[in-house]
Amino acid sequence: MRNDPKTSRPLSVPAHRLSRLGRLGSMTAGIAGNMAVNGAAQLGRGQRPTLRGLMLTPANMTRVADQLAKMRGAAMKMGQLISMDTGDVLPPELSQIMARLRDDAHYMPPAQLKKVLNTQWPTDWLAQFKSFDVRPIAAASIGQVHRAQLRDGRDLAIKVQYPGVADSIDSDVANVGALMRMSGLLPKGFDLGPYLAEARNQLHQETDYAREAGQLTRFGDLLEDDTRFVVPRCHADWSTPQILSMDFVTGVPVESILDQPQQVRDRVAADLIDLTLQELFVFGHMQTDPNFANYQYDQGTGRIILLDFGAAQAISAQTARNYAHLISAGLRDDVDAMSQAARDIGFLTAQTADDHRDRILMMMRTVFAALGHASRYDFSDRSMSRQMQAEGVALAEAGFVPPPLPIEVLLLQRKFGGVFLLAARLGAQVDVMALIHKRLPPNPEVGTKSG
Numbered sequence: 001m002r003n004d005p006k007t008s009r010p011l012s013v014p015a016h017r018l019s020r021l022g023r024l025g026s027m028t029a030g031i032a033g034n035m036a037v038n039g040a041a042q043l044g045r046g047q048r049p050t051l052r053g054l055m056l057t058p059a060n061m062t063r064v065a066d067q068l069a070k071m072r073g074a075a076m077k078m079g080q081l082i083s084m085d086t087g088d089v090l091p092p093e094l095s096q097i098m099a100r101l102r103d104d105a106h107y108m109p110p111a112q113l114k115k116v117l118n119t120q121w122p123t124d125w126l127a128q129f130k131s132f133d134v135r136p137i138a139a140a141s142i143g144q145v146h147r148a149q150l151r152d153g154r155d156l157a158i159k160v161q162y163p164g165v166a167d168s169i170d171s172d173v174a175n176v177g178a179l180m181r182m183s184g185l186l187p188k189g190f191d192l193g194p195y196l197a198e199a200r201n202q203l204h205q206e207t208d209y210a211r212e213a214g215q216l217t218r219f220g221d222l223l224e225d226d227t228r229f230v231v232p233r234c235h236a237d238w239s240t241p242q243i244l245s246m247d248f249v250t251g252v253p254v255e256s257i258l259d260q261p262q263q264v265r266d267r268v269a270a271d272l273i274d275l276t277l278q279e280l281f282v283f284g285h286m287q288t289d290p291n292f293a294n295y296q297y298d299q300g301t302g303r304i305i306l307l308d309f310g311a312a313q314a315i316s317a318q319t320a321r322n323y324a325h326l327i328s329a330g331l332r333d334d335v336d337a338m339s340q341a342a343r344d345i346g347f348l349t350a351q352t353a354d355d356h357r358d359r360i361l362m363m364m365r366t367v368f369a370a371l372g373h374a375s376r377y378d379f380s381d382r383s384m385s386r387q388m389q390a391e392g393v394a395l396a397e398a399g400f401v402p403p404p405l406p407i408e409v410l411l412l413q414r415k416f417g418g419v420f421l422l423a424a425r426l427g428a429q430v431d432v433m434a435l436i437h438k439r440l441p442p443n444p445e446v447g448t449k450s451g
Helices: 017-044 051-055 058-071 073-085 092-103 110-120 169-183 193-206 209-222 254-259 262-283 317-332 335-345 354-373 383-397 407-425 432-439
Strands: 129-132 143-150 155-161 243-247 285-287 295-297 304-306 312-314
Touching (some): 110 155, 193 407, 209 243, 209 285, 254 295, 262 304, 262 317, 262 407, 285 407, 317 335, 317 407, 317 432, 335 354, 354 383, 354 432
Antiparallel strands (some): 129 143, 143 155, 155 243, 285 312
């Protein structure tokens, strides 16, 4: 999470379901109005408008981004996920509009903040603080973070959940789902329902700060001997289900190291890729939210600061084994074994048409070939991602409808894609194959290190 004072401002969070529903309804009505006007204009020019073309205009995307940023909560969170997953699907100007949801968030005004704190902490809480900065140092979809110092000397970062976001998850997800269906981005025949249900479950977990406190402690224990990373300590005496207090750690956004030497950027990207492989194959536990704001860089020590463990969860040994089988088969270019592993994971089913299956396996072989082509993979070379995008579009046009995937697999794919995007943003060059060989289990029985 981060906060830009140029674009962020204090703005009360709509805490009641009716007010949130009204805002989404107003946004949808405004979009429909824009679509009607633009459609009529195109017909007047002798053009044949498409639903997708009418929906994905800069005016409509700006309206969506602005309204979701004001609402925060599950609505904004889903907008962030959509913006991260669009890749090259949207034109650059529309991607930039939606990307604002990853970087900017309004924050609660002091009066609303104080009301939340008063409901969570003892009545005399303020007397125990030496200082408490009411302007947040970061604000995002579910909560905002404040720096404070206790009279006992502790320097804290205190994450405060926005009021009403937990109670509004179900309605927010349903309404954003309706907006996604309207967008024309979904493949014909694609069943969005199971994914929305899993999104609701995931968001309910992320709003449970007591659960996140446990995950923060777990990862602190898992990485306590790894000098590459810093995990802030949780302070349980000032934490509640809606407030998470932890060490304040100084760092800069990880993207800001673009001006650092190539070797520094390469090391940061390699460390995060290695951590992802450890989470899957060693820990059996993964922080599944790859939002760039969850990583900071300590310029003094060169260590990576890991933040926000609301989306951390256990990864089953079977899922880890399935991925181990897929990667091992890919390294050997064993197409039959890749096909079986892809079916075990859920990428393919018995109903997948032969030509669709062959295209998907070809895409997988392309990825493994690119990673092993040189000793160091150049993430700044976007040719592979553009090729994958073109193949994905061709698959959709050929009638392929992705089968429903388990939430565990969806979260893993989201993490892999996010780490790839971050490495590309850093222009990193990494010996990915060496990292894979280092962490890939030597046999199908994947062990886990419990935390």
